[in-house]
Amino acid sequence: MRDLSPKAKRGIALLMVVSALGLAVMLVLTALRDHVVFFYGPSDIRDQASQGQIVRLGGLVAENSVTTLADGIGFTITDGTSSMDVVYAGVLPDLFREGQGVVTEGVLDNDIFRANNVLAKHDETYMPAEVADMLKDQGVWKGQE
Amino acid sequence: MFDYLANPTRFRKITAALLPVVVMVSAIAFALGLYLAFFASPADYQQGETVRIMYIHVPAAWMAMLTYILMAVAAIFYLVWRHPLADIGARAMALPGAGFALITLLTGSFWGRPIWGTWWVWDARLTSMLILFFLYLGYMALADGFERAERGSKPACLLLLVGVINLPIIKFSVDWWNTLHQGSSVLRLDGPSIDPAMLKPLLVMALAMLSWFIAITILQMSRLIMQRRVSNLEARESWS
Numbered sequence: 067m068r069d070l071s072p073k074a075k076r077g078i079a080l081l082m083v084v085s086a087l088g089l090a091v092m093l094v095l096t097a098l099r100d101h102v103v104f105f106y107g108p109s110d111i112r113d114q115a116s117q118g119q120i121v122r123l124g125g126l127v128a129e130n131s132v133t134t135l136a137d138g139i140g141f142t143i144t145d146g147t148s149s150m151d152v153v154y155a156g157v158l159p160d161l162f163r164e165g166q167g168v169v170t171e172g173v174l175d176n177d178i179f180r181a182n183n184v185l186a187k188h189d190e191t192y193m194p195a196e197v198a199d200m201l202k203d204q205g206v207w208k209g210q211e
Numbered sequence: 212m213f214d215y216l217a218n219p220t221r222f223r224k225i226t227a228a229l230l231p232v233v234v235m236v237s238a239i240a241f242a243l244g245l246y247l248a249f250f251a252s253p254a255d256y257q258q259g260e261t262v263r264i265m266y267i268h269v270p271a272a273w274m275a276m277l278t279y280i281l282m283a284v285a286a287i288f289y290l291v292w293r294h295p296l297a298d299i300g301a302r303a304m305a306l307p308g309a310g311f312a313l314i315t316l317l318t319g320s321f322w323g324r325p326i327w328g329t330w331w332v333w334d335a336r337l338t339s340m341l342i343l344f345f346l347y348l349g350y351m352a353l354a355d356g357f358e359r360a361e362r363g364s365k366p367a368c369l370l371l372l373v374g375v376i377n378l379p380i381i382k383f384s385v386d387w388w389n390t391l392h393q394g395s396s397v398l399r400l401d402g403p404s405i406d407p408a409m410l411k412p413l414l415v416m417a418l419a420m421l422s423w424f425i426a427i428t429i430l431q432m433s434r435l436i437m438q439r440r441v442s443n444l445e446a447r448e449s450w451s
Contacts, residue, residue, distance in 0.1 A: 076290060080287070084375070087373055087376065088375075091376045095380070099388070102388045103335075103388045103389040103390075104333075104335065104390050105389050106389070124389060157328075159327065160325065160328075161257060161326060185328045185329055185391060186327055186328055187393070188326050188393050189394075190394045190399075190404050191396070191405070192255055192265070192396060192404070192405040192406055193255065193405075193406045193409075194253030194409070195255070195256040199256075
Protein backbone atom coordinates (compact mmCIF):
# COMPACT_ATOMS: atom_id res chain seq x y z
CA MET A 67 0.00 0.00 0.00
CA ARG A 68 2.84 2.39 0.85
CA ASP A 69 4.25 2.38 -2.68
CA LEU A 70 0.95 3.29 -4.33
CA SER A 71 0.26 6.75 -5.67
CA PRO A 72 -2.50 8.80 -4.01
CA LYS A 73 -4.55 8.30 -7.17
CA ALA A 74 -4.37 4.52 -6.91
CA LYS A 75 -5.16 4.65 -3.18
CA ARG A 76 -8.26 6.75 -3.80
CA GLY A 77 -9.28 4.40 -6.60
CA ILE A 78 -8.91 1.31 -4.42
CA ALA A 79 -10.74 2.92 -1.48
CA LEU A 80 -13.59 3.93 -3.79
CA LEU A 81 -13.80 0.47 -5.32
CA MET A 82 -13.98 -1.11 -1.87
CA VAL A 83 -16.64 1.26 -0.53
CA VAL A 84 -18.84 0.93 -3.61
CA SER A 85 -18.54 -2.86 -3.84
CA ALA A 86 -19.28 -3.23 -0.12
CA LEU A 87 -22.40 -1.10 -0.49
CA GLY A 88 -23.41 -2.98 -3.63
CA LEU A 89 -23.03 -6.28 -1.81
CA ALA A 90 -25.10 -4.96 1.11
CA VAL A 91 -27.94 -3.87 -1.19
CA MET A 92 -27.83 -7.23 -2.98
CA LEU A 93 -28.10 -9.10 0.32
CA VAL A 94 -30.99 -6.92 1.47
CA LEU A 95 -32.86 -7.46 -1.80
CA THR A 96 -32.24 -11.21 -1.66
CA ALA A 97 -33.54 -11.33 1.89
CA LEU A 98 -36.61 -9.32 0.94
CA ARG A 99 -37.23 -11.22 -2.27
CA ASP A 100 -40.67 -12.46 -1.22
CA HIS A 101 -41.74 -8.92 -0.35
CA VAL A 102 -40.38 -7.16 -3.41
CA VAL A 103 -42.66 -9.14 -5.73
CA PHE A 104 -45.70 -7.13 -6.72
CA PHE A 105 -48.02 -10.12 -6.77
CA TYR A 106 -48.10 -13.86 -6.11
CA GLY A 107 -49.15 -16.49 -8.62
CA PRO A 108 -51.95 -18.95 -7.81
CA SER A 109 -49.31 -21.60 -6.91
CA ASP A 110 -47.69 -19.46 -4.20
CA ILE A 111 -50.55 -17.50 -2.77
CA ARG A 112 -51.84 -20.17 -0.39
CA ASP A 113 -48.38 -20.41 1.21
CA GLN A 114 -47.64 -16.70 1.21
CA ALA A 115 -50.91 -15.20 2.41
CA SER A 116 -53.04 -15.91 5.43
CA GLN A 117 -56.83 -15.66 5.40
CA GLY A 118 -58.12 -12.10 5.41
CA GLN A 119 -54.74 -10.50 4.71
CA ILE A 120 -54.68 -8.04 1.78
CA VAL A 121 -52.46 -9.44 -1.00
CA ARG A 122 -52.16 -9.34 -4.76
CA LEU A 123 -52.83 -12.31 -6.98
CA GLY A 124 -51.68 -12.27 -10.59
CA GLY A 125 -51.84 -14.56 -13.60
CA LEU A 126 -53.84 -15.18 -16.76
CA VAL A 127 -57.63 -15.08 -16.83
CA ALA A 128 -58.54 -18.68 -17.71
CA GLU A 129 -60.44 -19.29 -20.96
CA ASN A 130 -64.25 -19.65 -20.56
CA SER A 131 -64.07 -18.80 -16.88
CA VAL A 132 -65.64 -15.32 -16.80
CA THR A 133 -69.18 -15.49 -15.39
CA THR A 134 -71.65 -13.01 -13.96
CA LEU A 135 -72.52 -13.75 -10.34
CA ALA A 136 -75.06 -12.26 -7.96
CA ASP A 137 -72.34 -10.32 -6.13
CA GLY A 138 -70.23 -9.25 -9.13
CA ILE A 139 -68.16 -11.01 -11.73
CA GLY A 140 -66.35 -14.29 -11.30
CA PHE A 141 -63.30 -15.58 -13.14
CA THR A 142 -60.38 -17.94 -12.65
CA ILE A 143 -56.74 -16.87 -12.52
CA THR A 144 -54.27 -19.48 -13.66
CA ASP A 145 -50.50 -19.76 -14.07
CA GLY A 146 -50.66 -22.96 -16.10
CA THR A 147 -50.18 -25.37 -13.19
CA SER A 148 -52.42 -23.95 -10.50
CA SER A 149 -55.50 -21.78 -10.51
CA MET A 150 -57.78 -19.83 -8.18
CA ASP A 151 -61.34 -18.50 -8.44
CA VAL A 152 -61.76 -14.76 -8.06
CA VAL A 153 -64.89 -12.76 -7.25
CA TYR A 154 -64.89 -9.05 -8.01
CA ALA A 155 -67.48 -6.25 -7.98
CA GLY A 156 -66.25 -3.09 -9.67
CA VAL A 157 -64.99 -1.55 -12.88
CA LEU A 158 -62.75 -3.73 -15.03
CA PRO A 159 -59.89 -2.25 -17.10
CA ASP A 160 -60.40 -2.15 -20.89
CA LEU A 161 -57.81 -4.83 -21.52
CA PHE A 162 -59.55 -7.32 -19.21
CA ARG A 163 -60.52 -10.43 -21.18
CA GLU A 164 -60.01 -14.18 -21.13
CA GLY A 165 -56.37 -15.06 -21.74
CA GLN A 166 -55.21 -11.62 -20.56
CA GLY A 167 -52.71 -11.17 -17.74
CA VAL A 168 -54.22 -9.44 -14.72
CA VAL A 169 -53.18 -8.47 -11.21
CA THR A 170 -55.92 -8.41 -8.59
CA GLU A 171 -55.77 -7.05 -5.07
CA GLY A 172 -57.92 -8.50 -2.33
CA VAL A 173 -58.19 -11.10 0.39
CA LEU A 174 -58.15 -14.87 0.52
CA ASP A 175 -61.52 -16.19 1.72
CA ASN A 176 -61.16 -19.97 2.11
CA ASP A 177 -60.38 -21.02 -1.44
CA ILE A 178 -61.90 -17.99 -3.13
CA PHE A 179 -60.06 -14.73 -3.75
CA ARG A 180 -62.26 -11.70 -3.09
CA ALA A 181 -60.75 -8.86 -5.12
CA ASN A 182 -61.41 -5.19 -4.54
CA ASN A 183 -59.23 -4.02 -7.41
CA VAL A 184 -58.30 -5.50 -10.80
CA LEU A 185 -55.42 -4.21 -12.95
CA ALA A 186 -54.62 -5.39 -16.47
CA LYS A 187 -51.04 -6.47 -17.10
CA HIS A 188 -49.72 -5.56 -20.52
CA ASP A 189 -47.10 -7.80 -22.07
CA GLU A 190 -44.02 -6.64 -23.96
CA THR A 191 -45.41 -7.30 -27.45
CA TYR A 192 -46.11 -4.27 -29.62
CA MET A 193 -47.76 -4.94 -32.95
CA PRO A 194 -49.88 -2.98 -35.42
CA ALA A 195 -53.54 -4.09 -35.51
CA GLU A 196 -53.19 -5.06 -39.21
CA VAL A 197 -50.30 -7.39 -38.48
CA ALA A 198 -52.28 -9.03 -35.66
CA ASP A 199 -55.26 -9.53 -38.03
CA MET A 200 -52.98 -10.97 -40.70
CA LEU A 201 -51.44 -13.45 -38.27
CA LYS A 202 -54.93 -14.51 -37.19
CA ASP A 203 -55.99 -14.99 -40.83
CA GLN A 204 -52.97 -17.15 -41.50
CA GLY A 205 -53.67 -19.20 -38.39
CA VAL A 206 -50.24 -18.58 -36.84
CA TRP A 207 -51.56 -16.31 -34.08
CA LYS A 208 -50.09 -17.21 -30.70
CA GLY A 209 -51.44 -14.37 -28.58
CA GLN A 210 -54.81 -13.95 -27.01
CA GLU A 211 -57.99 -13.13 -28.96
CA MET B 212 -7.11 10.30 -23.63
CA PHE B 213 -8.90 11.74 -20.63
CA ASP B 214 -6.04 14.13 -19.91
CA TYR B 215 -6.14 15.22 -23.52
CA LEU B 216 -9.85 16.07 -23.33
CA ALA B 217 -9.68 17.46 -19.81
CA ASN B 218 -7.87 20.60 -20.91
CA PRO B 219 -10.61 23.28 -20.76
CA THR B 220 -9.30 25.22 -23.78
CA ARG B 221 -9.18 22.08 -25.90
CA PHE B 222 -12.57 21.09 -24.52
CA ARG B 223 -14.02 24.39 -25.73
CA LYS B 224 -12.46 24.01 -29.18
CA ILE B 225 -13.85 20.51 -29.67
CA THR B 226 -17.31 21.26 -28.31
CA ALA B 227 -17.61 24.47 -30.34
CA ALA B 228 -17.23 22.35 -33.47
CA LEU B 229 -19.52 19.61 -32.17
CA LEU B 230 -22.37 21.82 -30.93
CA PRO B 231 -23.89 22.88 -34.29
CA VAL B 232 -23.77 19.28 -35.51
CA VAL B 233 -25.69 17.82 -32.53
CA VAL B 234 -28.19 20.70 -32.56
CA MET B 235 -28.89 20.02 -36.22
CA VAL B 236 -29.18 16.24 -35.71
CA SER B 237 -31.49 16.84 -32.76
CA ALA B 238 -33.79 19.22 -34.67
CA ILE B 239 -34.10 16.86 -37.63
CA ALA B 240 -34.53 13.74 -35.49
CA PHE B 241 -37.18 15.41 -33.31
CA ALA B 242 -39.15 16.61 -36.36
CA LEU B 243 -38.97 13.19 -38.02
CA GLY B 244 -39.42 11.23 -34.78
CA LEU B 245 -42.48 13.16 -33.58
CA TYR B 246 -44.04 12.91 -37.06
CA LEU B 247 -43.45 9.15 -37.16
CA ALA B 248 -44.58 8.67 -33.57
CA PHE B 249 -47.82 10.62 -33.73
CA PHE B 250 -48.90 10.43 -37.38
CA ALA B 251 -47.01 7.90 -39.48
CA SER B 252 -46.99 4.81 -37.26
CA PRO B 253 -49.72 2.21 -36.77
CA ALA B 254 -51.96 1.89 -33.72
CA ASP B 255 -51.26 -1.12 -31.50
CA TYR B 256 -53.46 -4.22 -31.72
CA GLN B 257 -54.25 -4.02 -27.99
CA GLN B 258 -53.46 -0.52 -26.78
CA GLY B 259 -54.75 1.38 -29.82
CA GLU B 260 -53.52 4.96 -30.03
CA THR B 261 -52.24 4.88 -26.44
CA VAL B 262 -49.11 3.11 -27.72
CA ARG B 263 -47.82 6.49 -28.95
CA ILE B 264 -46.94 7.47 -25.39
CA MET B 265 -44.24 4.80 -25.57
CA TYR B 266 -42.28 6.82 -28.16
CA ILE B 267 -41.64 9.44 -25.48
CA HIS B 268 -41.60 7.17 -22.44
CA VAL B 269 -39.06 4.55 -23.52
CA PRO B 270 -36.37 6.87 -24.99
CA ALA B 271 -36.72 9.12 -21.92
CA ALA B 272 -36.21 6.11 -19.65
CA TRP B 273 -33.12 5.03 -21.62
CA MET B 274 -31.75 8.56 -21.42
CA ALA B 275 -32.46 8.82 -17.70
CA MET B 276 -30.34 5.70 -17.15
CA LEU B 277 -27.61 6.60 -19.67
CA THR B 278 -27.27 10.05 -18.11
CA TYR B 279 -26.80 8.48 -14.72
CA ILE B 280 -24.12 6.11 -16.04
CA LEU B 281 -22.24 9.04 -17.61
CA MET B 282 -22.49 11.04 -14.38
CA ALA B 283 -21.17 8.08 -12.39
CA VAL B 284 -18.20 7.72 -14.77
CA ALA B 285 -17.54 11.45 -14.35
CA ALA B 286 -17.76 10.99 -10.58
CA ILE B 287 -15.05 8.29 -10.69
CA PHE B 288 -12.80 10.59 -12.73
CA TYR B 289 -13.40 13.38 -10.27
CA LEU B 290 -12.89 11.32 -7.11
CA VAL B 291 -9.78 9.49 -8.30
CA TRP B 292 -8.08 11.96 -10.66
CA ARG B 293 -9.57 15.08 -9.06
CA HIS B 294 -10.09 16.80 -12.37
CA PRO B 295 -12.53 19.74 -12.06
CA LEU B 296 -13.87 19.21 -15.57
CA ALA B 297 -15.27 15.81 -14.57
CA ASP B 298 -17.09 17.45 -11.66
CA ILE B 299 -18.44 20.12 -14.01
CA GLY B 300 -19.58 17.40 -16.41
CA ALA B 301 -21.54 15.59 -13.69
CA ARG B 302 -23.15 18.86 -12.56
CA ALA B 303 -24.06 19.77 -16.14
CA MET B 304 -25.86 16.48 -16.73
CA ALA B 305 -27.88 16.35 -13.50
CA LEU B 306 -30.80 18.57 -14.47
CA PRO B 307 -31.38 16.99 -17.91
CA GLY B 308 -31.14 13.57 -16.22
CA ALA B 309 -33.73 14.52 -13.64
CA GLY B 310 -35.90 15.84 -16.47
CA PHE B 311 -35.67 12.53 -18.35
CA ALA B 312 -36.59 10.61 -15.20
CA LEU B 313 -39.56 12.89 -14.53
CA ILE B 314 -40.80 12.57 -18.13
CA THR B 315 -40.50 8.79 -17.81
CA LEU B 316 -42.55 8.75 -14.61
CA LEU B 317 -45.24 11.13 -15.91
CA THR B 318 -45.70 9.54 -19.33
CA GLY B 319 -45.71 6.11 -17.70
CA SER B 320 -48.44 7.28 -15.40
CA PHE B 321 -50.53 8.62 -18.30
CA TRP B 322 -50.07 5.30 -20.08
CA GLY B 323 -50.80 3.20 -17.01
CA ARG B 324 -54.15 4.85 -16.32
CA PRO B 325 -55.90 3.60 -19.50
CA ILE B 326 -53.94 0.35 -19.96
CA TRP B 327 -53.43 -1.01 -16.45
CA GLY B 328 -56.27 0.86 -14.81
CA THR B 329 -54.09 2.79 -12.35
CA TRP B 330 -51.86 5.88 -12.33
CA TRP B 331 -49.28 4.33 -10.04
CA VAL B 332 -48.36 1.09 -8.26
CA TRP B 333 -45.43 0.35 -6.00
CA ASP B 334 -43.95 -2.43 -8.06
CA ALA B 335 -40.19 -2.89 -8.33
CA ARG B 336 -39.79 -1.18 -11.73
CA LEU B 337 -41.80 1.94 -10.91
CA THR B 338 -40.33 2.29 -7.44
CA SER B 339 -36.71 1.93 -8.62
CA MET B 340 -37.36 4.53 -11.34
CA LEU B 341 -38.75 6.91 -8.72
CA ILE B 342 -35.60 6.31 -6.66
CA LEU B 343 -33.51 7.26 -9.71
CA PHE B 344 -35.42 10.56 -9.90
CA PHE B 345 -34.77 11.17 -6.20
CA LEU B 346 -31.07 10.34 -6.68
CA TYR B 347 -30.87 13.13 -9.27
CA LEU B 348 -32.60 15.55 -6.89
CA GLY B 349 -30.36 14.46 -4.01
CA TYR B 350 -27.25 14.89 -6.14
CA MET B 351 -28.26 18.43 -7.14
CA ALA B 352 -29.14 19.40 -3.57
CA LEU B 353 -25.83 18.04 -2.30
CA ALA B 354 -23.68 19.49 -5.10
CA ASP B 355 -25.20 22.96 -4.81
CA GLY B 356 -25.76 22.97 -1.07
CA PHE B 357 -22.54 24.76 -0.10
CA GLU B 358 -21.42 28.38 -0.11
CA ARG B 359 -18.39 27.40 -2.22
CA ALA B 360 -19.69 25.09 -4.94
CA GLU B 361 -16.56 22.90 -4.98
CA ARG B 362 -17.15 21.76 -1.41
CA GLY B 363 -20.25 19.86 -2.47
CA SER B 364 -18.48 18.00 -5.27
CA LYS B 365 -16.99 15.16 -3.26
CA PRO B 366 -20.07 14.10 -1.26
CA ALA B 367 -22.26 14.52 -4.34
CA CYS B 368 -19.97 12.31 -6.44
CA LEU B 369 -19.96 9.68 -3.68
CA LEU B 370 -23.78 9.74 -3.67
CA LEU B 371 -23.73 9.18 -7.43
CA LEU B 372 -21.53 6.10 -7.07
CA VAL B 373 -23.64 4.64 -4.27
CA GLY B 374 -26.72 5.12 -6.46
CA VAL B 375 -25.21 3.09 -9.31
CA ILE B 376 -26.55 -0.06 -7.64
CA ASN B 377 -30.03 1.18 -8.57
CA LEU B 378 -29.33 0.91 -12.33
CA PRO B 379 -29.21 -2.90 -12.64
CA ILE B 380 -32.21 -3.00 -10.31
CA ILE B 381 -34.20 -0.80 -12.70
CA LYS B 382 -33.10 -2.75 -15.75
CA PHE B 383 -33.65 -6.26 -14.37
CA SER B 384 -36.50 -5.60 -11.90
CA VAL B 385 -38.97 -6.90 -14.47
CA ASP B 386 -37.02 -10.17 -14.79
CA TRP B 387 -36.12 -10.74 -11.14
CA TRP B 388 -39.52 -10.13 -9.57
CA ASN B 389 -43.19 -10.18 -10.50
CA THR B 390 -44.00 -6.65 -11.54
CA LEU B 391 -47.00 -4.96 -13.10
CA HIS B 392 -44.61 -3.34 -15.58
CA GLN B 393 -43.97 -5.45 -18.68
CA GLY B 394 -40.57 -6.87 -19.54
CA SER B 395 -38.12 -5.38 -22.03
CA SER B 396 -39.29 -5.18 -25.64
CA VAL B 397 -36.15 -3.90 -27.34
CA LEU B 398 -33.04 -4.72 -25.30
CA ARG B 399 -33.59 -8.44 -24.78
CA LEU B 400 -31.62 -11.54 -25.61
CA ASP B 401 -34.00 -13.06 -28.16
CA GLY B 402 -34.45 -9.91 -30.25
CA PRO B 403 -37.04 -7.15 -30.05
CA SER B 404 -40.68 -8.14 -29.51
CA ILE B 405 -41.79 -4.90 -31.09
CA ASP B 406 -42.89 -4.55 -34.69
CA PRO B 407 -40.31 -2.84 -36.99
CA ALA B 408 -42.93 -0.20 -37.88
CA MET B 409 -42.99 0.78 -34.20
CA LEU B 410 -39.30 0.27 -33.52
CA LYS B 411 -38.32 2.90 -36.12
CA PRO B 412 -40.05 5.91 -34.51
CA LEU B 413 -38.76 4.71 -31.15
CA LEU B 414 -35.13 4.70 -32.29
CA VAL B 415 -35.45 8.05 -34.09
CA MET B 416 -36.87 9.59 -30.90
CA ALA B 417 -33.99 8.07 -28.92
CA LEU B 418 -31.48 9.69 -31.32
CA ALA B 419 -33.33 13.02 -30.99
CA MET B 420 -33.16 12.93 -27.20
CA LEU B 421 -29.54 11.78 -27.16
CA SER B 422 -28.35 14.58 -29.46
CA TRP B 423 -30.43 17.14 -27.55
CA PHE B 424 -28.82 15.89 -24.35
CA ILE B 425 -25.29 16.24 -25.79
CA ALA B 426 -26.05 19.81 -26.92
CA ILE B 427 -27.50 20.78 -23.53
CA THR B 428 -24.55 19.21 -21.71
CA ILE B 429 -22.02 21.14 -23.82
CA LEU B 430 -23.86 24.43 -23.16
CA GLN B 431 -24.21 23.72 -19.45
CA MET B 432 -20.54 22.75 -19.12
CA SER B 433 -19.39 25.91 -20.91
CA ARG B 434 -21.60 27.95 -18.60
CA LEU B 435 -20.24 26.25 -15.48
CA ILE B 436 -16.61 26.68 -16.65
CA MET B 437 -17.24 30.41 -17.12
CA GLN B 438 -19.00 30.64 -13.79
CA ARG B 439 -16.08 29.01 -12.03
CA ARG B 440 -13.60 31.38 -13.69
CA VAL B 441 -15.65 34.35 -12.54
CA SER B 442 -15.82 33.15 -8.95
CA ASN B 443 -12.07 32.39 -8.98
CA LEU B 444 -11.37 35.92 -10.21
CA GLU B 445 -13.65 37.35 -7.55
CA ALA B 446 -11.89 35.31 -4.87
CA ARG B 447 -8.50 36.58 -6.03
CA GLU B 448 -9.89 40.12 -6.11
CA SER B 449 -11.08 39.97 -2.51
CA TRP B 450 -7.71 38.63 -1.35
CA SER B 451 -5.62 41.38 -2.89
